[in-house]
Amino acid sequence: MLLGCIGDDFTGSSDLGATLTRGGMRTVQYVGVPDGPADPGVEAGIVALKSRSIPVAEAVAQSLAALDWLRAQGCGQILFKYCSTFDSTPQGNIGPVAEALAEALDASGVIVCPAFPAAGRAVFQGHLFVADRLLSESGMEAHPITPMTDPDLRRWLARQTRGPVGHVPASVVFDGAAAIGAALAAEQGLGRRLVIADAVRDADLMALGEAAAEAPLITGGSGIALGLPANFAVRGLLAGGEAQWDGQAGRAAALSGSCSAATRGQVAAHIASGAPAREVTALAAMTGEVDAPALADWAAAQDGLPLIYSSADPETVREAQETWGGAEVAARLEALFAETARLLVAGGVTRLIAAGGETSGAVVEGLGLTQLAFGPDIATGVPALRAGPELAIALKSGNFGEADFFERADRVLAGEAG
Ligand SMILES: Nc1ncnc2c1ncn2[C@@H]1O[C@H](COP(=O)(O)OP(=O)(O)OP(=O)(O)O)[C@@H](O)[C@H]1O
Numbered sequence: 001m002l003l004g005c006i007g008d009d010f011t012g013s014s015d016l017g018a019t020l021t022r023g024g025m026r027t028v029q030y031v032g033v034p035d036g037p038a039d040p041g042v043e044a045g046i047v048a049l050k051s052r053s054i055p056v057a058e059a060v061a062q063s064l065a066a067l068d069w070l071r072a073q074g075c076g077q078i079l080f081k082y083c084s085t086f087d088s089t090p091q092g093n094i095g096p097v098a099e100a101l102a103e104a105l106d107a108s109g110v111i112v113c114p115a116f117p118a119a120g121r122a123v124f125q126g127h128l129f130v131a132d133r134l135l136s137e138s139g140m141e142a143h144p145i146t147p148m149t150d151p152d153l154r155r156w157l158a159r160q161t162r163g164p165v166g167h168v169p170a171s172v173v174f175d176g177a178a179a180i181g182a183a184l185a186a187e188q189g190l191g192r193r194l195v196i197a198d199a200v201r202d203a204d205l206m207a208l209g210e211a212a213a214e215a216p217l218i219t220g221g222s223g224i225a226l227g228l229p230a231n232f233a234v235r236g237l238l239a240g241g242e243a244q245w246d247g248q249a250g251r252a253a254a255l256s257g258s259c260s261a262a263t264r265g266q267v268a269a270h271i272a273s274g275a276p277a278r279e280v281t282a283l284a285a286m287t288g289e290v291d292a293p294a295l296a297d298w299a300a301a302q303d304g305l306p307l308i309y310s311s312a313d314p315e316t317v318r319e320a321q322e323t324w325g326g327a328e329v330a331a332r333l334e335a336l337f338a339e340t341a342r343l344l345v346a347g348g349v350t351r352l353i354a355a356g357g358e359t360s361g362a363v364v365e366g367l368g369l370t371q372l373a374f375g376p377d378i379a380t381g382v383p384a385l386r387a388g389p390e391l392a393i394a395l396k397s398g399n400f401g402e403a404d405f406f407e408r409a410d411r412v413l414a415g416e417a418g
């Protein structure tokens with residue numbers, strides 16, 4: 001294994017894997033730290049954690065355990081993947097995990113760059129933009145767990161770290177890899193372990209990747225991986241060849257616990273198309289009015305792609321959280337989706353689509369999946385995944401996908417053109 005990656009959530013890890021696979025690396029996503037060694041031939045391994053919003057000490061411990069496993073597989077370079085909207089609180093977890101990994105690897109002048117231009121995320125003058133809005137005016141300021149109220153990544157990250165935070169501005173990044181390398185070395189000389197790097201175009205990410213060819217540690221969104229496969233390819237280290245995707249026949253189902261605007265639009269489009277959909281309200285989940293067997297039975301009785309969703313608007317979510325407590329509702333819904341996924345697959349579903357990072361994590365863990373192989377892209381940041389000989393899945397980050405995402409995902413998983 002050449003490149004070892006640590007992802008702080010499951011959907012974000014599959015977003016990263018899609019980029020590396022497109023770049024020509026044989027990539028596997030592992031669900032948590034594996035018990036045994038990786039299969040031979042894996043060039044990039046991603047240990048997907050659910051560490052984005054857990055207590056800092058646990059996130060650090062899990063990430064260091066992932067690092068140990070990846071180093072034991074021979075990885076000479078480590079990539080820490082977090083969200084392109086830098087989802088974190090003033091306590092962490094991006095800063096503490098990045099610092100712990102840097103210390104363990106004796107790395108300094110480490111790139112911190114969540115930019116993902118294809119999804120509208122750009123870093124300019126140290127500030128993160130989502131399309132044409134500053135992060136703190138993009139809707140992310142109202143995120144229920146990690147409200148992003150400051151778009152200045154240098155300031156936000158500095159709150160989370162012990163050491164000072166550096167910056168490589170766009171004016172340097174535009175000058176290419178050599179200029180970036182010199183700037184990172186200068187930041188390192190000033191004792192700055194972590195360095196925010198500007199990037200507004202894929203070309204900037206390619207240049208950052210080239211500059212990081214020898215870096216023991218890189219951190220960022222999936223965009224920061226754009227330039228990395230070429231570093232291994234020029235050294236003749238990649239086996240090459242297209243990853244083959246055999247479409248998955250059989251029955252499909254979709255589960256959505258994501259309440260993002262993008263997902264709510266996708267749910268609405270699915271319903272408007274006349275496809276079968278069943279809502280699970282927080283009330284029904286909390287009172288036990290609906291349970292997993294009933295949901296799985298309903299899905300089995302539908303033609304087409306049945307969608308089971310708890311996706312709701314912010315006001316409805318807030319009311320549910322005030323009534324039962326946010327953590328309690330989330331835990332109940334996630335457990336319900338996990339159990340429903342188990343019953344669906346046990347009942348013969350072979351294509352499963354999950355929407356929402358936490359929801360996808362619960363589904364993947366509920367199904368007891370251990371590793372995922374990458375297929376073609378369904379949408380930017382959302383690949384088709386093979387979870388077993390008879391199971392293909394898609395894990396969608398809340399903010400990703402076009403309006404027809406669910407139908408498109410089903411088609412791609414089935415092996416048809418998107
Ligand atoms: N109707 C609802 N009321 C309250 N909470 C809900 C409701 N529906 C879902 N939830 C909870 O909201 C959370 C949604 O998080 P999830 O990560 O799945 O989606 P997301 O935030 O849109 O996606 P991402 O993390 O990829 O951006 C889950 O914990 C889910 O259980």
Ligand SMILES: O=C(O)[C@@H](O)C(=O)CO
Pocket residue numbers: 009011012013015016082083084085116221222357381397398
């Ligand atoms: O970077 C992103 O936006 C995604 O890969 C993600 O991590 C969302 O959960």
